[in-house]
Amino acid sequence: MLRFIAFADKLSGFFGKSFGWLIVLMTFGMSYEVFVRYLLNKPTPWSLDVSFIMYGTLFMMGGAYTLSRGGHVRGDFVYRLWPARVQAGVDLVLYVLFFFPGILALVFSGWKYAARSWSYPGGEVSVNSPAGIPIYQFKTVLVVAGLLLLIQGLAQVCRCILCLREGYWRRPEEDVEETEALLLKQKAQENG
Amino acid sequence: MTDPQVALLMLGIFILLVFLGFPIAFTLMALGIGFGYYAYFDAGRMWRAFNRLGEDADWWTTNTTWFEGFLNNRIFDLFINQTYTVMSNEVLTAVPLFLFMGYIVERANIVDRLFTTLNIASKNVPGSMGVAALITCALFATATGIVGAVVTLMGLLALPAMLKARYSTSFASGIICAGGTLGILIPPSIMLIVYAAASGVSIVRLYAGALLPGLVLVGLYILYVVGRAILQPSVAPRPTDEEVPDVPFGRLAVMIATSFLPLALLIFSVLGSILFGLATPTEAASIGALGGMLLAVAYRAMTFQRLRESVYLTVRTTAMVCFLFVGSYTFSAVFSYLGGEQLISEFVGGLNLTPLQFLIMAQIIIFLLGWPLEWSEIIIIFVPIFLPLLPMFGVDPLFFGILVALNLQTSFLTPPMAMSAYYLKGIAPPQVQLPQIFAGVMPFLFMVFVAMALVYIFPQTVFYLPELFYGR
Amino acid sequence: QAPIVMKMQTSWPASDIWMDFAREYTGRVEAMSGGRIKVDLLPAGAVVAAFQVMDATNDGVIDAAHSVPVYWYGKSKAASLFGTGPVWGGNANTMLGWFYQGGGADLYRELTQDILGLNVYGFMGFPMPAQPFGWFKGEVNTAADLNGFKYRTVGLAADLLQSMGMSVAQLPGGEIVPAMERGVIDAFEFNNPSSDLRFGAPDVAKNYYLSSYHQASESFEFLFNKDFFDDLDEDLQAILKYAVEAASTSNTALAMREYSNDLAKIENELGVTVHRTSKDILAAQLKAWDALIEELGKDAFMAKVMDSQRAWIEKVGYYELMNSPDLGLAYDHYFPGRLKL
Numbered sequence A: 001m002l003r004f005i006a007f008a009d010k011l012s013g014f015f016g017k018s019f020g021w022l023i024v025l026m027t028f029g030m031s032y033e034v035f036v037r038y039l040l041n042k043p044t045p046w047s048l049d050v051s052f053i054m055y056g057t058l059f060m061m062g063g064a065y066t067l068s069r070g071g072h073v074r075g076d077f078v079y080r081l082w083p084a085r086v087q088a089g090v091d092l093v094l095y096v097l098f099f100f101p102g103i104l105a106l107v108f109s110g111w112k113y114a115a116r117s118w119s120y121p122g123g124e125v126s127v128n129s130p131a132g133i134p135i136y137q138f139k140t141v142l143v144v145a146g147l148l149l150l151i152q153g154l155a156q157v158c159r160c161i162l163c164l165r166e167g168y169w170r171r172p173e174e175d176v177e178e179t180e181a182l183l184l185k186q187k188a189q190e191n192g
Numbered sequence B: 001m002t003d004p005q006v007a008l009l010m011l012g013i014f015i016l017l018v019f020l021g022f023p024i025a026f027t028l029m030a031l032g033i034g035f036g037y038y039a040y041f042d043a044g045r046m047w048r049a050f051n052r053l054g055e056d057a058d059w060w061t062t063n064t065t066w067f068e069g070f071l072n073n074r075i076f077d078l079f080i081n082q083t084y085t086v087m088s089n090e091v092l093t094a095v096p097l098f099l100f101m102g103y104i105v106e107r108a109n110i111v112d113r114l115f116t117t118l119n120i121a122s123k124n125v126p127g128s129m130g131v132a133a134l135i136t137c138a139l140f141a142t143a144t145g146i147v148g149a150v151v152t153l154m155g156l157l158a159l160p161a162m163l164k165a166r167y168s169t170s171f172a173s174g175i176i177c178a179g180g181t182l183g184i185l186i187p188p189s190i191m192l193i194v195y196a197a198a199s200g201v202s203i204v205r206l207y208a209g210a211l212l213p214g215l216v217l218v219g220l221y222i223l224y225v226v227g228r229a230i231l232q233p234s235v236a237p238r239p240t241d242e243e244v245p246d247v248p249f250g251r252l253a254v255m256i257a258t259s260f261l262p263l264a265l266l267i268f269s270v271l272g273s274i275l276f277g278l279a280t281p282t283e284a285a286s287i288g289a290l291g292g293m294l295l296a297v298a299y300r301a302m303t304f305q306r307l308r309e310s311v312y313l314t315v316r317t318t319a320m321v322c323f324l325f326v327g328s329y330t331f332s333a334v335f336s337y338l339g340g341e342q343l344i345s346e347f348v349g350g351l352n353l354t355p356l357q358f359l360i361m362a363q364i365i366i367f368l369l370g371w372p373l374e375w376s377e378i379i380i381i382f383v384p385i386f387l388p389l390l391p392m393f394g395v396d397p398l399f400f401g402i403l404v405a406l407n408l409q410t411s412f413l414t415p416p417m418a419m420s421a422y423y424l425k426g427i428a429p430p431q432v433q434l435p436q437i438f439a440g441v442m443p444f445l446f447m448v449f450v451a452m453a454l455v456y457i458f459p460q461t462v463f464y465l466p467e468l469f470y471g472r
Numbered sequence C: 001q002a003p004i005v006m007k008m009q010t011s012w013p014a015s016d017i018w019m020d021f022a023r024e025y026t027g028r029v030e031a032m033s034g035g036r037i038k039v040d041l042l043p044a045g046a047v048v049a050a051f052q053v054m055d056a057t058n059d060g061v062i063d064a065a066h067s068v069p070v071y072w073y074g075k076s077k078a079a080s081l082f083g084t085g086p087v088w089g090g091n092a093n094t095m096l097g098w099f100y101q102g103g104g105a106d107l108y109r110e111l112t113q114d115i116l117g118l119n120v121y122g123f124m125g126f127p128m129p130a131q132p133f134g135w136f137k138g139e140v141n142t143a144a145d146l147n148g149f150k151y152r153t154v155g156l157a158a159d160l161l162q163s164m165g166m167s168v169a170q171l172p173g174g175e176i177v178p179a180m181e182r183g184v185i186d187a188f189e190f191n192n193p194s195s196d197l198r199f200g201a202p203d204v205a206k207n208y209y210l211s212s213y214h215q216a217s218e219s220f221e222f223l224f225n226k227d228f229f230d231d232l233d234e235d236l237q238a239i240l241k242y243a244v245e246a247a248s249t250s251n252t253a254l255a256m257r258e259y260s261n262d263l264a265k266i267e268n269e270l271g272v273t274v275h276r277t278s279k280d281i282l283a284a285q286l287k288a289w290d291a292l293i294e295e296l297g298k299d300a301f302m303a304k305v306m307d308s309q310r311a312w313i314e315k316v317g318y319y320e321l322m323n324s325p326d327l328g329l330a331y332d333h334y335f336p337g338r339l340k341l
Ligand code: NA
Pocket: B140, B141, B142, B143, B144, B145, B146, B182, B183, B184, B185, B186, B187, B188, B189, B190
């Protein structure tokens, strides 16, 4: 179980972080558009399409990564007060009832949706501009993101089971923290 | 049970699940799909293929076709369609870019330069360090759209300085908490982009509309700090020359030029180009991110490690916000399909409220939601419940959005989910206690309500700039 | 017996005059079916976004849609040939004639059902007046002036103006003015004076250019989910189909009244300068169509459609143009000095 958790964390982390670098590409791509549009009076036809494709891919591919690092927002004002075992028990039930159905729908319906997009002669292109930017690969992101969430969800279920047995949470290996969290941690080390 | 009652049940279960602490995006998704399955259940349509099977169909075909009927519910197509709509939402493309810009800029050692300079420059003002801290926060707020880092950075920098200058603990920590929260109100605020995506109000008009109310709030904060320092000098004594050195004017000018001007240039190129319609918010955000990187390089604060951190944090926060949209798009489509929206409209319509009563009621609800919940959940999930009611009371959604943005300042400051206070507590010296922080925050909460009242009495604070820039 | 509720979504904002046009259709359907069909008519975004109505009708997320074919030309550029294609010398009425009597309907069925495998039926109605070249902040007098604009249009017109040096974005009607304020675009056309006025075009641009070859003809597309349609009684199917023809006439009359009233309002009350697009730009548009037609003709199906259109216009256009008297002359005779042709 531990090995599966580690595998899922790594997998989600790999995809989430790799696609995260799209933000740098996006920064340069959009800056390039600003340059050619406002200084050279030659706007590109693709910037609109490319910007939402990068944004959409970035956040969808980051979904599982965010889940593995506990980054999806929860109303945890009561939850945080519970002992770890209670948290794990509640989470376990809720994962089964309220996580997998939605994610399975994402995978299967996403598959249908993307497959149709691939099936058009030459593949579906974006309707937003005449540049003909392909979007069938972008629609496939729905399926890949769904599969990653599915695997990560199973890992979270394993976490719950382990926590029920052991009484404490198995945290993911931390790779990066919000500035505030980092500072908080440094301070805690200094003080204690 | 009628369909609208089912919709209310759906909302009720959702609120219960929020209390149980399950990640909200997935809760919304599952409830949307579950109740959508009920809403779109249509046996004739779902088992059409099964019903058309001839007598000669074999056992396997008969059973698989029958089973496929269960999956043939339109909710699945709706769900994917809504998800794709979020993925291709052009307004939200600015979210990761502004987040990235914020993460880069907060790692660029800007805050300490700015605070040091302003501290010296404002030395002769009553409550000078508090004023310097607030102005630092306000300036920084125009370069970042998020909260958190500012509170902690200022908490590490300004709080010890103020405590050393014998400022009252609760007064000083109130200043930092309130000032550090401004980033989410003053453009380029992520919260306003999210409100734009949720309400359909133009993001540039929201940015223009938020600018003056943001300044009003900063002004009220400063007024309070200066006023309190005059009336009760013991909470904010004048710093000694040792604590804040006197600096000759020439050197001060250089300090301002190196700390304030580059940041001001960055802010102006981002906000200016958005407000004057020279570039789209997405384009401006990319320029801001690029400029932030250059600034960080210039301040020798740019390392690969920091860039990587910024990238990863951008992914996580973007995914957090956008998955909420994925969940809420499906949830709210089903909620209104079942007639929930209609039911709420009729209920509120039947209360015979005046527009003012309605506004007060809505803002009180949002204020109360801000205790247990965070701004993202409130804007993406609860505010859209109010939006269809606005025409009934003749309230402009732009105006409403600014009031909400002001109001949600409080969600960072009020327990039990007072994120700003917790961040500060985490990095403050041990003698700073949470009750002291909350006591210090109270007057600032009051100022938020004063600002809301002022904005209500003088709606031109909201409408003046949008009308000036966009002519209506 | 309870009526069959047909969920029909349009691609238009709730305030657009085209919602009124769609209501003329749904009102006729309800009246003719004696209440056996009830239409739940929704604006763009109520269920899905404006450009997604084809997908949604295909999936059955909605039963029917009121839209235009150019909105799904990402699936195949040939879609645009049934919406706004090359200007062969006929108007929208001539092209609607091609659809119903010149072989267009068969080709449309071939594209949607055989080539793309879409689970829909589509009918065309309401031959639209030619679409104005649109709204600009300043004046544009020559083809060279168009360089560098970020311009909103749709369908093959997008390809056309791209080849003329503009950078083109396709946006649904409801997003045009916000996009203009955000700076996503800096010039645009939508369709007609009434729609343009209602979504606030005069607030963001003060020069309105009438007459253009970029979208000289277009009609509404009435889409129906195939399973939904097939399950209906035959008389109800006939009502859904022929109400398109009925609404086509009433839409035309309503458009005449409203479009001209609103043009007067735009010109006289809102400080907008109304121009006719310059000869230079029109000539450049025709030249750009030449190149585009050649490019599109490389696709076998598009070549087939365009050949069919050309054959129709060559004959029908000859008759129409040879036959029609110079109406400008008559207008000028009775209302001298008003026309600026
Ligand atoms: Na900000």
